[in-house]
Amino acid sequence: MTRTISVAPSRLDRWLDGFGERHGAVRYDVTPTSVTLSAEDGSTAVVTVPFEPLTVLSREGLVAHVLTERRLGVLLVRRGGYGAGVFAGGKLLDSKVGSRHVQGTTKAGGWSQQRYARRRDNQAREAFAAATEVAVRILAPAKLDVLVCGGDRRAVDTVLEDPRLKDLPGIVRPPFLGVPDPKQKVLEQAGVDALAIRIDVDQPE
Secondary structure: OEEEEEEOHHHHHHHHHHHHHHHOOEEEEEOOOEEEEEEOOOOEEEEEOOOOOOOOOOHHHHHHHHHOOOOEEEEEEEOOEEEEEEEEOOEEEEEEEEEOOOOOOOOOOHHHHHHHHHHHHHHHHHHHHHHHHHHHHHOOOOOOOEEEEEEOHHHHHHHHOOHHHOOOHHHEOOOOEOOOOOOHHHHHHHHHHHHOEEEEEEOOO
16 A cells, blocks of 8 residues: 655654664665665655755765755745745745636637636736746745745746746756645745655555
8 A cells, every 4th residue: 555645854864763663674775866765574665855866875865955954935826826935944034925816717608708718818917927026026036945836837837937037947846736826824834845755655455
């Protein structure tokens, strides 16, 4: 049975100890992008290295890597809202969230449907333009080490195409976060989720 869990960086070292305590002696297979634990009882755990690559290929190197303090940017964009935040040391240093109304779809046909579609497209463009201005103000000058995005991929891509944000696409790293319309609490949780280590655990039946 395979399940995926999320572990906070501060808890990873203890989780690795616990895996060995529960399943027996553990062999580590370490690469720049993942760390695989193979236990005596047949259980395995695959740790996805956050903010790859891992440069010191050992368990100790993995723990040190996830505990390294980074200046993290988070950009969330959906049709109905947007948010941008800068995190360091687990704290939110600067942020802005906002919302724009975007017309829902309509079942009407003909000219009415086309009129709604045009209005919806215009509203979406205005929403993405507002999101872009927030990203320019909050993220562009923040000297980020890494940027994690979420929401709607096409919307995020639209924002990052702005020339004023030309330095950001190169520092985008997984995961891409699934979020509801960004409010302040959604943005704050996204900062936590962006740092969480994802582990696929497989235990024999």
